[in-house]
Amino acid sequence: MKNPPPRRPSATRILDQEDLNFLLTNRVPRALLTRFMGWFSKIEHPLVAALSIRIWRLFADLDLSEAREREFRSMHACFTRELKPGARTIDTDPTVLCSPCDAIVGACGPLDGITALQAKGAPYPLTDLLGDAGHVEACRAGHYVTLRLKSSMYHRFHAPADLRVEHVTYFSGDTWNVNPAALKRVEKLFCKNERAVIKARLEGSGALLTLVPVAAILVASIRLHWLDTLLHAGYRGPPQIPAHASFAKGQEMGWFEHGSTIIVFVPPGFALCPGVEDGSPIRMGQALLRRIDETGSPLEPPRLTA
Structure with missing residues (x-):
């Protein structure tokens, strides 16, 4: 018997419902929320960064195993993370x-x-x-x-x-x-x-x-x-x-x-x-x-x- 698929976080399953997803992510003050996130994500504090990334994981399949750094001073640093050397292979075919x-x-x-x-x-x-x-x-x-x-x-x-x-x-x-x-x-x-x-x-x-x-x-x-x-x-x-x-x-x-x-x-x-x-x-x-x-x-x- 096949193993059941892993359960996804409940927050992710809720956001998979298209109508609700659209309502929650678009019928909001987008510009204001974006400016706030730009400010908040750059706060450099270990506790703020750790808590923000933990909440982020509730809504997304965040995998940091390929990241160059393992700890992040802010959520912004996690967003813009670099990868370990060799984590991606470039197709060298010139065509x-x-x-x-x-x-x-x-x-x-x-x-x-x-x-x-x-x-x-x-x-x-x-x-x-x-x-x-x-x-x-x-x-x-x-x-x-x-x-x-x-x-x-x-x-x-x-x-x-x-x-x-x-x-x-x-x-x-x-x-x-x-x-x-x-x-x-x-x-x-x-x-x-x-x-x-x-x-x-x-x-x-x-x-x-x-x-x-x-x-x-x-x-x-x-x-x-x-x-x-x-x-x-x-x-x-x-x-x-x-x-x-x-x-x-x-x-x-x-x-x-x-x-x-x-x-x-x-x-x-x-x-x-x-x-x-x-x-x-x-x-x-x-x-x-x-x-x-x-x-x-x-x-x-x-x-x-x-």
């Missing part, structure tokens, strides 16, 4: 773009022209997400992958390939939760939330790669290593930020203050790797997208003739 983060794969696949899905039956136009017509056209008919970082996951994100960052566009916005319950109910949610559009070029081919970190409730703060400022609701700098930063495949690019989402866009010439589908887990460094030939099929070795 493959690896996942920039640990995540649950959300909506993904070929774009319908310049339209993507945030959930089944919930489309959004790239024009509203990226804000630049030329950038949108460069993505037309390409592929996209939505990567949702649960609150308990590793929150840092890395370069999917050797690349050069050319530009960042920062959009101040709302802080809707980005979980499935909200994605089904809030139209164009990704286009409403705070986000950074990172425009990059792949080394060698020069192909466009677009990464869109989307902040959410309790997050609303994105750190990019090549900028000397934190992007959050209090940011008052220019929304258009030229950039000249190079990253090797797997090198850390930045982090969220909490769980959120990264959307990856590539132009025609790429396809999803096997196993990348809505609902599948993926770890930073695993194969996400791969190059394809002009017919849309993998290259095959030539057949020998008699």
Whole structure:
């Protein structure tokens, strides 16, 4: 007889009910709660940190066994923890773009022209997400992958390939939760939330790669290593930020203050790797997208003739 599945914390089972989940995580003063969490999470006190992390475990499957540090001076330090060396393996195939983060794969696949899905039956136009017509056209008919970082996951994100960052566009916005319950109910949610559009070029081919970190409730703060400022609701700098930063495949690019989402866009010439589908887990460094030939099929070795 099979062993019964482990019992999940009661708080987690309650939040699995979509209607209640949406009510508790969205019908609240989101901006105020996010600012409070930003302040509270940075309190450096052993007792506050330990108690906060213990409560966090009631609502999430938090696993710290791979963390570089075993003790944290604040909840923020736990949110933004680094991993032990060697905890992730980077796919070295030069034709493959690896996942920039640990995540649950959300909506993904070929774009319908310049339209993507945030959930089944919930489309959004790239024009509203990226804000630049030329950038949108460069993505037309390409592929996209939505990567949702649960609150308990590793929150840092890395370069999917050797690349050069050319530009960042920062959009101040709302802080809707980005979980499935909200994605089904809030139209164009990704286009409403705070986000950074990172425009990059792949080394060698020069192909466009677009990464869109989307902040959410309790997050609303994105750190990019090549900028000397934190992007959050209090940011008052220019929304258009030229950039000249190079990253090797797997090198850390930045982090969220909490769980959120990264959307990856590539132009025609790429396809999803096997196993990348809505609902599948993926770890930073695993194969996400791969190059394809002009017919849309993998290259095959030539057949020998008699």
